[in-house]
Amino acid sequence: MELDPIDLKLLAALQRDSTITAHGLGEALNMSPSQAGRRRQRLETEGIIAGYRAYLSPEKVGLRVQAFIQIVMATHTAQNAQDFVRMTRTRPDxxxxxTLTGEADYLLRVYCADLAALNLLVQQVLLPHPAVSRVQSQIVMERVKPDAPLPV
Known part of the structure; x- marks a missing residue:
């Protein structure tokens, strides 16, 4: 599907505020609310807009530690990869x-309540997993740029 300049402007507006109404979109795009609403619906139907979500403050919901964890697989078999990916999908943390190129096979982004919870994740979940050979974690000290909208 070809995206025209109005589609791109609509997508940028939704990335800034996904709760914007059809009326607000219409004003931003210089068109009627019904036209803006139809464009939005078409982009949703085509799967270009994959969904909407609320962004929570990790600290305010008790998640004070963010870390990135690099995983090196023990052996590179399809079964090991399937088992490991299945485990990652079941863990809310x-x-x-x-998946990566380079030395590590996977990069995980995790949020934990504290360092003890991160230690449990590494020591009792990741390291004992039969597919895992090595784990290297980096604890986030400060987030200098929040996740940004896609550059449309």
Whole structure:
């Protein structure tokens, strides 16, 4: 699907404020609320808008430690990868997981209540996992730039 300049402007507006109404979108796009609403619906139907969510303050919900954890697999088999990915999807403290090129095979983004909880995750979940050979964690000291909108 081709995105025209109005679609891109609509997507940028929604990334700034996903709760914006059709009326607000219409004003931002210089079109009627019904036209803006139809464009938004088309972008949702096409899967370009994948969903909406509320961004919570980790600290205010008791998650005071954020870390990135690099995982090196013990062996590179399809079964090991499936088992490891299945485990990451079942853990609420693992909020993001990526496969990588380079030395590490996976990068995990985790949020924990405290250092003790992070230690439990590493020592009792990740290191004992049969697919895992090595774990290296980096604790986030300060977030200097929040997750930004996509550059549309």
């Amino acid at each position: 693992i909020v993001g997981a990526w």
